[in-house]
Amino acid sequence: MKMIGADILINCLLEQGVDTIFGYPGGTVLDIYDALYRNGKINHVLTSHEQGAAHAADGYARSTGKVGVCFATSGPGATNLVTGIATAYMDCIPMVAITGNVSISMLGRDSFQEVDICGITMPITKHNYIVKDVKDLADTVRDAFRIASTGKKGPVLIDILKNVQTAECEYEPKIPVPHIPKPVSVEKAAESLAIINAAKKPLVMIGGGVVSANAFGELKEFVKKLNAPVVSTLMGLSAFPADHEYFCGMMGMHGTQTAAKLCMEADTIIAIGTRFSDRVALNRDQFAKGKKVVHFDVDIAEIDKNVKTTTSIMADIKEIFKAITPFLDPQDHTEWIETMRSYKANEKGGSCSNAFAEKILKAAHDLAPEGTVVATDVGQHQMWTAQYYAFEKPRTICTSGGLGTMGYGFGAAIGAAFGTEKHVTMVTGDGSFNMNLNELSTAVTHNLPITILLMNNGTLGMVRQWQKIFYNHRFSQTTLQKKTDYVKFAESFGAKGLRIEKEEDIIPVLTEAFSTPSPVLVDCRIPMDDNVLPMIKPGQTYDNIVLKM
Amino acid sequence: MNRYTISALVANKSGVLTRVSGLFARRGYNISSLSVCETENPALSRMTIVLDGDEYILEQLTRQLSKLIDVKKIMHVLEKQAIFRELLLIKLEAPTEKRGEIFEICTIFRAKVVDLYPGSMVIELTGEDGKIDGFINMVKDYGILEMARTGLTAISRGAACIKDVQDYNESI
Incomplete structure (x- = not known):
């Protein structure tokens, strides 16, 4: 069938099962938006800003496991996506970003709203395309979805010139062929198995790769057979149920004491879908010194990048479990598990900081409706959420781990609300919230069930904490002297505004908030000098854990 | 290094x-x-x-x-299992009285004179980068007007071909 490029694009998105797009129209995507309008089968969510759209596509992808899609026009529209694309790239989130660009006759002439978005996004996309010929369009879209959602996942950008959108071409629908990951050979698995079977004190360390591979059941089965404690990176949270007796919480800079002790005492670390980032292996040379390291990852470049492994398997995580778990000797590790239990029983963990946010977050966990997804911004509130909020179900947390994007949370919350149709709790701080609070209007327009817990301490708390430790309490530009009344602010946008000022407010306010199926902002007044603890300073080893400051 | x-x-x-x-x-x-x-x-x-x-x-x-x-x-x-070559084009100052000497060096290195002009000449040389370096070292005192090196190119010995290597992106 002959049709114009814009219609081919919409049809290709339908081929891929796209039901929701987050975006913002403009000059060079008018034809695409017209095709979207005429087609009428895809729900388009108009955000306040393209950054919100990119984060929403990301939140949609993290909460559902599907590819998130966003649209933006050329020039500033495209550049506004950049932070969102980089956020998704660092955390391996499958996303397809589609931008328009000026016609071929105008290209390279510094035309109005022209920008080389392919050049700009080259280092922050898994791959990107500029489509100059309508004949290439359909297959480019198909390739983009395949690349974004297979192997190590990540964002792909397609820049479509305006003349391509209006040019006619023959379109033939194609059903996407499901990707079948390559199996792991028995020989390859044998080396890892030998080390795992011989381990006396094995520690399972999980990262975002487990979430990305949807290997939740496989992980549980593996742990059940191995009988070993599980620690998680920030990105691995929700991959293993927090209420499981073997789960020892988050590891790394703000991880639990139990995780730190187990990391030091383990003789074998089985690292699954993690990249030993500098927030986890703070001192990469000392991190696993004298231990055996078995590394499972889908990305070959992660193996031996930060921490030298004893053996490794590069493959899809699910396939690795298939090759390992059935051949694992059932282990009991009784003594090691006892050690873990005693550490867990004595765990002060984050509670040593005595932060008010702990009480709010724990209550939020208990009061939130079944299936609630949490989206966070970046800073102290993010770490408190990771420490105190127990993530029991897969894909119930959306947080910017690698890039650490303040302002990520609101877009992500909107994306998760559309993707899951569940209640969303957005945990943010007064620093992060101010970066993208414009998206409150999007949430209100669509009457989304989003509860915003604004941890309002009048400061950029995490930076302040570092200024206390490393800069002798010189609080350069971190005290926010905002006069904003966040309750009134919420009301002016058409949302409900509530406030928590003292401990007695927590239960009644949160009960009201979570029983409201529309946007509610809770201004949580927390002390300025609450800290995130424990803390291991950058470059330090796990025995140098700071419990009070 | x-x-x-x-x-x-x-x-x-x-x-x-x-x-x-x-x-x-x-x-x-x-x-x-x-x-x-x-x-x-x-x-x-x-x-x-x-x-x-x-x-x-x-x-x-x-x-x-x-x-x-x-x-x-x-x-x-790998160095032992491949052939490495580089191409050099070099323009030298070559007054008439020096030409003979330069020709002699060219013969030893199996270099070719590809352009001759009053006072200058262009020489072409292929070989491993060590040979190119050696040649440049020998002629630099005559005065190098300009030069261009292609950078090293390489191909493995025997029947093994790069096209038989597996594509990483198709291996997972």
């Missing part, structure tokens, strides 16, 4: 060189030469990359490169 040579088959389209060189720049790899040419397959170009570094950097560079969608095949070319 060691020197390593890497051959890569990459998609023959615009932007690929930027992807590859951008990767080197942002990861801080030290590249001493990079040459690109067409291959028997018009869809593919061949890159020869000469890297200064250690085993860790070699492994990281190879792995990071293999992840690029446009990089199809990649191999580390």
Whole structure:
């Protein structure tokens, strides 16, 4: 069938099962938006800003496991996506970003709203395309979805010139062929198995790769057979149920004491879908010194990048479990598990900081409706959420781990609300919230069930904490002297505004908030000098854990 | 610091060189030469990359490169199992009385004089980079007006071909 490029694009998105797009129209995507309008089968969510759209596509992808899609026009529209694309790239989130660009006759002439978005996004996309010929369009879209959602996942950008959108071409629908990951050979698995079977004190360390591979059941089965404690990176949270007796919480800079002790005492670390980032292996040379390291990852470049492994398997995580778990000797590790239990029983963990946010977050966990997804911004509130909020179900947390994007949370919350149709709790701080609070209007327009817990301490708390430790309490530009009344602010946008000022407010306010199926902002007044603890300073080893400051 | 040579088959389209060189720049790899040419397959170009570094950097560079969608095949070319060549074009100051000496050096290095002009000459030389360096060293005192080196290119000995290497992106 002959049709114009814009219609081919919409049809290709339908081929891929796209039901929701987050975006913002403009000059060079008018034809695409017209095709979207005429087609009428895809729900388009108009955000306040393209950054919100990119984060929403990301939140949609993290909460559902599907590819998130966003649209933006050329020039500033495209550049506004950049932070969102980089956020998704660092955390391996499958996303397809589609931008328009000026016609071929105008290209390279510094035309109005022209920008080389392919050049700009080259280092922050898994791959990107500029489509100059309508004949290439359909297959480019198909390739983009395949690349974004297979192997190590990540964002792909397609820049479509305006003349391509209006040019006619023959379109033939194609059903996407499901990707079948390559199996792991028995020989390859044998080396890892030998080390795992011989381990006396094995520690399972999980990262975002487990979430990305949807290997939740496989992980549980593996742990059940191995009988070993599980620690998680920030990105691995929700991959293993927090209420499981073997789960020892988050590891790394703000991880639990139990995780730190187990990391030091383990003789074998089985690292699954993690990249030993500098927030986890703070001192990469000392991190696993004298231990055996078995590394499972889908990305070959992660193996031996930060921490030298004893053996490794590069493959899809699910396939690795298939090759390992059935051949694992059932282990009991009784003594090691006892050690873990005693550490867990004595765990002060984050509670040593005595932060008010702990009480709010724990209550939020208990009061939130079944299936609630949490989206966070970046800073102290993010770490408190990771420490105190127990993530029991897969894909119930959306947080910017690698890039650490303040302002990520609101877009992500909107994306998760559309993707899951569940209640969303957005945990943010007064620093992060101010970066993208414009998206409150999007949430209100669509009457989304989003509860915003604004941890309002009048400061950029995490930076302040570092200024206390490393800069002798010189609080350069971190005290926010905002006069904003966040309750009134919420009301002016058409949302409900509530406030928590003292401990007695927590239960009644949160009960009201979570029983409201529309946007509610809770201004949580927390002390300025609450800290995130424990803390291991950058470059330090796990025995140098700071419990009070 | 060691020197390593890497051959890569990459998609023959615009932007690929930027992807590859951008990767080197942002990861801080030290590249001493990079040459690109067409291959028997018009869809593919061949890159020869000469890297200064250690085993860790070699492994990281190879792995990071293999992840690029446009990089199809990649191999580390071992010195003993491959042929390395570079082309030099050099323009020398060559007054009449010096020509004889220069011709003599050219004969020893099997270099060719490809242009002769009153007072100057252009010489062509192919060989391994050590030979090129040696030649330049011998003629530099005559005065180098300008020179161009292509950078090293390499091909493995025997029947083994780079095209038989597995594409990383299709291996998972």
